[in-house]
Amino acid sequence: MTPSVPLIEGHCDARFAGVREAFEANFAERGELGAAVAVRVGGQSVVDLWGGWADSKRTVAWERDTLVNVWSTTKGPTALCAHVLIDRGLLDLDAPVATYWPEFAAAGKSSLPVRYLLSHRAGLAGLREPHSVAELYDWELTTRRLAAMEPWWQPGSQSGYHALTYGFLVGEVIRRITGLLPGAFLRQEITGPLGLDFTIGLPEKEADRVAELVHAPAAANGERAASFSQLPPAALAALGNPPVAAAEANSPAWRAAQIPAAGGHGTARAVAALYDIVARRGLAGDRRVLSAEAAERVREGQGACRDLVLGAAFGHDTEVGLGLWLSGPQGAYGPNPRAVGHDGFGGSFGLADPEAEVGMGYVMNRMGPHLANDPRKMALIDAVYAAL
Template sequence: MTELGGHCDSRFAALQDALKRNIDSGADLGASIAVTLDGEPVVDMWGGWSDAGRTTEWGRDTITSVFSCTKTVTALAALVLVDRGLLDVYAPVARYWPEFAARGKERVEVRHLLSHTSGVPGWDQPISSEDLYDVEESTKRLAAQAPWWEPGTASGYHAQSYGHLIGELIRRIDGRMLGRFVAEEITGPLGADFHIGLNPSEFGRVSDVVPPPSPIDRTASDTDSVSFRALNGPTPDATDSWSREFRTSENGAGSGQGNARSLARIHSVVACGGEVDGVRLLSPDTTALIFEEQSNGVDLVLEKQIRFGIGYGLPTPVSVPFVPEGRICFWGGWGGSEIVIDTERRMTMSYVMNRMGSALMGSSRTAQYVSAAFDALE
């Protein structure tokens, strides 16, 4: 049986056994799982392989692409500015970014960007992955286009545009690009090994993801639908994450590189009311904004029911049954990575892996691990 690195509190033995079984069976290639309680790491374990050829073990400091888990760190960065009184979630985006008011977006509020209800979930065609790496120019394109639906009336997951939109707000207010802001204001003070815009000197410890067994199937979709346009503009390709351009890009929607420990550490701040180990990023009032429901219905892009608060998803048992109800927020990355934050238990749980599942909203392994972590505390 697989030997795992790190440590695991005895309460979480079932979680540890599940990770061992999945690595032994090959369901997981390499992975890390972390749980914090009151800001303290009670689970920090890893195992398996960092490469498909099984030549290099997944180690303590292995990191990989977490895709849309990046959005949770981007949202936290915006909330830091809210807490400092520099950003108002109920103000028009155009107050901070005047060009964004173009073509009917003058009434789009900051909270609409953070909750995927702005009507700008992607780019008008044509657009390529290479275009997205030029953050300045591709952000200008978002500002210039019309919304795809009446802003604020529905959610449509901002799968690829979220980081450009929130990152530009941060730049307009603070002057720093998103990656630098996160490094200096969040990950640096917390000692969290998470990067939006990875230095090439760190590439040697990055595990390339193994693409999902089947691509996202959009063949049955209406090509004029919001879902098709958002998820095919550009069409995601997991192998893009192997490239230098992807890893170094400051794309707050999906280019973040990290592991379970770093995601759990960052979000232990949220779980603990805004402060952990003397590092305060949010007040309780700002933390409470996360749980103000902004939408609750069938998402126009995901085509599943989902509840969004300000910056995070909220429990939606019909679509994400493994996330329990309560004062909990969460989000996941393409292929299965996940971060779940429980402010009542003052708990975070994170899973980061390199073998991707096919679904956008977690995998069977994600569900297994999250359920095991919460079961341990019942």
């Protein structure tokens, strides 16, 4: 082990030694600070590794139970909540959103179906009026503004990544049906019964376990800001209204808030287990969370296109299913084009591949400049599939 690689703890089956090597290389070659990776194959844990530092000053070691904000990797568990309701016959993908949320019918949205919310095709990628981070913590205000707004584009015609609004849109439908905010529903129906260390809305008593997020280097941030200036209005609203970065996400207010598109906190182990529910066609251990049909529906493609928000970053067409992105021909989530997953701002991700029976999670605190497909992510995924 080189001096630049911290002590790596946990377990890794011999067959997956390449994953450990890739994880170590992330520290030695790709600027990793603190991180964890977990892989499940056929429902069994084959990799569960962690290492590095939970703070920027490198004084607090990353532990087995260190939590970290996973940004948009949160969208997978939020979508899972919606699919539980679909599976139970309480939510209809093709019913108008206004059936459950009457105020949503404003501004020509009376017939907009639920499936457009899950697939980023609702045209509500970002709010039109300025919305502060503090206002983002106000659930009623944020959902009221979303219900009243006119879509940026013709709903259903194209996807456009709903970076923050996704969680409020899907989450408010969940709340209208169940009476519970999505974080409470997730805990009651999924993470609580399964004992998974993942929350949307971090309890104050868990604050001591949370890693400090460290933003990408200033030069990379400058490049990102320059690229933002070229974006169309809908993309600017999606990615910059409000502007959110590590400083805000390290605050107690962010950690406690209900932000179901970007505010989840968990371990890699928990992320892998949540995405593994899709990989195992609805099973978690011997417990059925979703029917096999419902789990398959999660990755039902809604049409490939150049995404209106992230298209320039990807440089190619992509396809969103009903809550997760398909790996596609570019292999964003491994070589199976029908594998699915979700990246989080800065580098985290969850992956589900039912054909290979792989569920995977990766979390970290040193955020990279990439909007998707961080090199650390791709190195880990490549190592998993090389071992299969």
